[in-house]
Amino acid sequence: xxxxxxxxxxxxxxxxxxxxxxxxxxxxxxxxxxxxxxxxxxxxxxxxxxxxxxxxxxxxxxxxxxxxxxxxxxxxxxxxxxxxxxxxxxxxxxxxxxxxxxxxxxxxxxxxxxxxxxxxxxxxxxxxxxxxxxxxxxxxxxxxxxxxxxxxxxxxxxxxxxxxxxxxxxxxxxxxxxxxxxxxxxxxxxxxxxxxxxxxxxxxxxxxxxxxxxxxxxxxxxxxxxxxxxxxxxxxxxxxxxxxxxxxxxxxxxxxxxxxxxxxxxxxxxxxxxxxxxxxxxxxxxxxxxxxxxxxxxxxxxxxxxxxxxxxxxxxxxxxxxxxxxxxxxxxxxxxxxxxxxxxxxxxxxxxxxxxxxxxxxxxxxxxxxxxxxxxxxxxxxxxxxxxxxxxxxxxxxxxxxxxxxxxxxxxxxxxxxxxxxxxxxxxxxxxxxxxxxxxxxxxxxxxxxxxxxxxxxxxxxxxxxxxxxxxxxxxxxxxxxxxxxxxxxxxxxxxxxxxxxxxxxxxxxxxxxxxxxxxxxxxxxxxxxxxxxxxxxxxxxxxxxxxxxxxxxxxxxxxxxx
Amino acid sequence: xxxxxxxxxxxxxxxxxxxxxxxxxxxxxxxxxxxxxxxxxxxxxxxxxxxxxxxxxxxxxxxxxxxxxxxxxxxxxxxxxxx
Numbered sequence: 001x002x003x004x005x006x007x008x009x010x011x012x013x014x015x016x017x018x019x020x021x022x023x024x025x026x027x028x029x030x031x032x033x034x035x036x037x038x039x040x041x042x043x044x045x046x047x048x049x050x051x052x053x054x055x056x057x058x059x060x061x062x063x064x065x066x067x068x069x070x071x072x073x074x075x076x077x078x079x080x081x082x083x084x085x086x087x088x089x090x091x092x093x094x095x096x097x098x099x100x101x102x103x104x105x106x107x108x109x110x111x112x113x114x115x116x117x118x119x120x121x122x123x124x125x126x127x128x129x130x131x132x133x134x135x136x137x138x139x140x141x142x143x144x145x146x147x148x149x150x151x152x153x154x155x156x157x158x159x160x161x162x163x164x165x166x167x168x169x170x171x172x173x174x175x176x177x178x179x180x181x182x183x184x185x186x187x188x189x190x191x192x193x194x195x196x197x198x199x200x201x202x203x204x205x206x207x208x209x210x211x212x213x214x215x216x217x218x219x220x221x222x223x224x225x226x227x228x229x230x231x232x233x234x235x236x237x238x239x240x241x242x243x244x245x246x247x248x249x250x251x252x253x254x255x256x257x258x259x260x261x262x263x264x265x266x267x268x269x270x271x272x273x274x275x276x277x278x279x280x281x282x283x284x285x286x287x288x289x290x291x292x293x294x295x296x297x298x299x300x301x302x303x304x305x306x307x308x309x310x311x312x313x314x315x316x317x318x319x320x321x322x323x324x325x326x327x328x329x330x331x332x333x334x335x336x337x338x339x340x341x342x343x344x345x346x347x348x349x350x351x352x353x354x355x356x357x358x359x360x361x362x363x364x365x366x367x368x369x370x371x372x373x374x375x376x377x378x379x380x381x382x383x384x385x386x387x388x389x390x391x392x393x394x395x396x397x398x399x400x401x402x403x404x405x406x407x408x409x410x411x412x413x414x415x416x417x418x419x420x421x422x423x424x425x426x427x428x429x430x431x432x433x434x435x436x437x438x439x440x441x442x443x444x445x446x447x448x449x450x451x452x453x454x455x456x457x458x459x460x461x462x463x464x465x466x467x468x469x470x471x472x473x474x475x476x477x478x479x480x481x482x483x484x485x486x487x488x489x490x491x492x493x494x495x496x497x498x499x500x501x502x503x504x505x506x507x508x509x510x511x512x513x514x515x516x517x518x519x520x521x522x523x524x525x526x527x528x529x530x531x532x533x534x535x536x537x538x539x540x541x542x543x544x545x546x547x548x549x550x551x552x553x554x555x556x557x558x559x560x561x562x563x
Numbered sequence: 564x565x566x567x568x569x570x571x572x573x574x575x576x577x578x579x580x581x582x583x584x585x586x587x588x589x590x591x592x593x594x595x596x597x598x599x600x601x602x603x604x605x606x607x608x609x610x611x612x613x614x615x616x617x618x619x620x621x622x623x624x625x626x627x628x629x630x631x632x633x634x635x636x637x638x639x640x641x642x643x644x645x646x
Contacts, residue, residue, distance in 0.1 A: 257629035366604035382621040450601040457614035465622035476630035484637040
C-alpha cells in the first residue's frame with residue numbers, strides 16, 4: 001500500500017458505504033473498516049510521504065514517525081472497539097459520524113504540515129457534533145451547538161496562528177512550534193481548547209454527557225487526545241504547561257465529587273487525566289514526554305471502558321444519575337466487573353494500565369525538582385481514585401438498592417468492554433509492549449516494591465477515607481442539581497446580557513417606531529389640510545371672484561396713491 | 564426477576580466485615596514499610612506512612628471542600644439553564 005495516500009481516507013471514504021448496506025453486511029463492514037485500517041497502519045514505513053508544493057510551501061499529507069504511529073495505533077484500536085460497542089445502533093448517521101470522526105483524528109495525527117492538520121482538525125469538529133445531536137433532545141441540540149462553535153473556533157485559531165507563524169518567517173511544517181511568535185501563542189490556544197485547558201474546558205463537561213450512550217464513548221477517545229498529540233508535537237518543554245496541567249488535575253475533582261450525572265463525573269475526570277499529560281509535556285524531558293503519551297494511550301482505553309459501562313447503564317435503565325441508580329450489580333454483574341477494571345486502571349492500581357503510565361509523569365516531576373507540582377499530582381491521584389475509581393462504580397452498581405431490575409448489557413457491548421478491559425490489564429501487567437512503542441527509549445521501571453507499596457497505601461487509605469465519610473454520613477449525598485462552572489459566563493451571564501441588550505434595543509426600536517408613526521401622522525394631516533382635495537389651495541375658484549379681487553386691489557392702490 | 568434473592572452485600576454485617584477488612588489491609592500496608600527498602604526521589608515522601616496519611620487527609624479535605632464550599636457556591640436547580 002502506498003504511503004503517499006492519507007491512511008485516514010480509508011475510514012472516511014469507507015463511511016460512505018455504510019448507508020448502502022443493512023443487517024449482517026453492515027456489521028461486517030463496520031468491523032472490517034477499522035481492521036483494514038489497522039493492517040495498513042502496520043505496513044506503513046517511517047518517513048514523510050504525500051508531499052507536494054502549494055504556494056511556495058511544502059504540504060506533507062503523511063508523516064510517519066514513532067509519535068504519530070503510537071497515536072495512530074490507539075486511535076484505530078478505539079475505532080474498532082467503539083464499532084463493536086455500537087453494533088446495535090440502527091441510526092446510520094451515528095456509524096458514519098463515528099467513522100469519519102475517528103478517521104479525521106487519524107488524518108490529523110499523520111498530518112506533516114499545519115494546513116493539512118487544520119483540514120482534519122475541522123473535520124473532527126463537524127463530524128463529532130453529529131454524535132451529540134443524534135440524541136435528538138433539546139438539551140443535546142443546545143450543547144452540540146455550543147460544542148461545535150467552540151471546536152470550529154479552535155480550528156480558526158489554529159489557522160490564524162499558522163498564517164502568522166508562516167508570515168513571520170516560520171515554516172508550514174508541523175514540528176516544534178514553541179511560544180516565541182504570536183502565531184505560536186494562537187496555536188497553543190487552539191490546542192488548549194482541544195485539550196480542555198482550565199477556563200477553555202467547559203465544552204467537554206457540557207457536551208459529552210449529552211451525547212448518545214455510544215456517542216460519548218467515541219467522543220471520549222479522539223478530540224482531547226488529538227489535542228495532547230498536537231501539544232506533544234508542537235510545545236514540549238513549555239514551562240507554562242506544567243502549571244496549567246497541575247491546575248487541570250486538581251480543580252475538576254472538586255466538581256466531580258458533587259456532580260450527579262455520572263457521565264459528567266467522568267467528563268471531569270477526563271480533564272483531570274489530561275492534566276497529567278499536559279504536565280508531562282510541559283516538563284519536556286524524554287521520560288516526561290514518554291509518560292505523557294503513554295498515559296494518553298492508556299487513558300483512551302480505560303476512559304472508553306468507563307464510558308462504555310455507563311453507556312450500558314443508560315441503555316438499560318434510561319438514566320445515569322447517581323440519585324436514581326444503585327444496586328445494579330445484581331442485574332448487570334458483568335458490566336459491574338468491567339466498570340471496576342476501568343476504575344482500577346484510571347486509579348493506577350498495580351497491574352492496571354494507569355499504574356505504569358501515570359507514574360512516569362510523576363517520577364519525572366519529582367526528579368526535575370517540581371515539588372509543589374508533584375504534591376498537586378499526588379493529591380489529584382488520590383482524588384481521581386475517589387471520584388472515578390470509587391464514586392462511579394459505587395453509586396451506579398452498589399450504594400442503596402434503587403430497586404431497578406434490568407437486563408445485562410447486550411452481548412456485543414460486553415464483548416467490547418471485555419476486550420477493552422483485557423487491554424487495560426494487559427498494559428498494566430506487561431508494560432514492556434507499550435514502552436517499546438514510545439517515542440524515546442524507556443529506562444523507567446514501574447514495578448519496584450517501594451512504588452507498589454506507596455501506591456497501594458495511597459489508594460487503600462483513600463478508600464478508607466471514603467468508607468469512613470460514607471458510614472458517618474458526612475459524605476455529601478447525590479443531589480439533582482446543575483453546578484455552575486466557568487461556562488456560566490456565556491450560558492448564564494452572557495445569555496442574560498444578550499437578552500437584556502436585546503430587550504433594550506427592541507424597546508428603543510418600538511419607541512422609535514411609535515415616534516416616527518406620530519410624526520408621520522401629523523405631517524400627513526398638515527399636508528392634507530393645505531394640499532388635500534378639500535383644502536383651500538386645491539379649491540377651484542370662479543373667474544369673477546378673481547376679477548373682483550383685482551378690482552379691490554386696484555382701488556386700494558388708487559386710494560393709497562392719493563393719501 | 565430476582566427481586567427476592569438475597570445477596571451477600573445486602574446484609575449490613577457483611578458490609579461491616581468488608582470495612583474492617585479494608586482497615587486490616589491498610590494497617591498491613593503501613594507495617595510492610597518496615598520490611599521494604601524505599602527509595603524516594605523526594606526526601607519527605609520517605610517519611611513513615613507518608614502516602615497513607617496523605618491519601619486519607621487529601622480525600623477527607625477534598626470531600627469537605629467540595630461539600631461545604633463548592634456546593635454552596637455553585638449548586639443551582641436542575642433546570643437552571645432551561646428557564
